[in-house]
Amino acid sequence: MTKNDTDPPVPAWVIATIALGSLAALTAAAGAVLTALVSRSVVVPPRQSTQDVDILGVDTAAGTVSLRATADTLLPGRYSLWFDRDGGHARVGEIVSVAEGVVTRALLSIDFGDIERARTGRISGWFFLHPREFGFGFRDVVIDTPLGGAPAWLIPAEDPESTRWVIQVHGRAVRRSETLRATRVFRESGYTSLLVSYRNDGDAPRSPDGRFRLGDTEWEDVERALAYAVEHGATSVVLMGWSMGGATVLQLATRSPLAGIVAGIVLDSPVIDWHETLRYRSAQMRIPTPVQEAALATLSHGWGGIATGLEASVDLDRLDFVARSGDLEKKTLLLHSDDDGYVSSVSSRALAEMRPDIVTFVPFSVARHTKLWNYDPERWTDSIRSWLSAL
Known part of the structure; x- marks a missing residue:
């Protein structure tokens, strides 16, 4: 059918409605793409680090x-x-x-x-590369996780008779070398250190979907490390988590039947609440609030797997230890900088205020994310040493 001179003109309101409808459709499509990108950026292990x-x-x-x-x-x-x-x-x-x-x-x-x-x-902040740099003994060991063998470093305490251990859990998108900075203070305090890897970190086995679950399943690998420690003589264990490793050890301490042997928790720049952390990062990237909320929903609902590639959703409520502060029973040392830049200290401060009976909070103001040791090694080390002594 072709238009001829006798066809009536198309009303302006019709043209405007079509244009607005097209714009709305394009906006919705762009929002959906941005939502997918935001949610995927959290759970997909990066292939390369940002050179900034x-x-x-x-x-x-x-x-x-x-x-x-x-x-x-x-x-x-x-x-x-x-x-x-x-x-x-x-x-x-x-x-x-x-x-x-x-x-x-x-x-x-x-x-x-x-x-x-x-x-x-x-x-x-990952300053040391390998335990051989310290000049004291270590062993390469393998932890039998639910997904297969995961490599770890075992660094014995100065006292060979010590039965106190610390399990070090690194953060998202880095490896166990990140945790080497804590080795010396724990060793001098009488602890054997076990520096572990976990699923999808580039050292440990890959999960079927190859995605991070923000601590919601990674804790199962660390639980096997805890079992390894017990099998090799540990009678008292401290868990230390860095960044996402903090979220991971909090899950272990509150979900594992082995948690009774855990004497305390040390957290460096930890994720205490992923809701707040993801909103904080998105706001820094100037991502609109509706997209932030959509990304959170995508991560926490089964239908979101289409965008994220996750086999199952992430239980963000279970990872929220501001809301779950009453579930925390272990003495906890919490170190966080207010200028973190990646994980806001707001949730750390909130947890410390809600649980002053068990949480010792050491705030920094200039240290950025997981760089507290680098910025002020004496204060960082003294804080851990003093807390361990009291523990």
């Missing part, structure tokens, strides 16, 4: 490296500098100078890679 630091120059004679000024490059302390898509690793120390947006820092070591050719990298 510009490396502007290296002076090997002076032992310095110049970096573009960012919140992380301006932090005092000692840090890892990963470069070449994590194919290279160096360690940087205190700030030498800051001028016109350029931070010059001491270059402590170049462990591998060609940093002089590198143009981008990332700052990490």
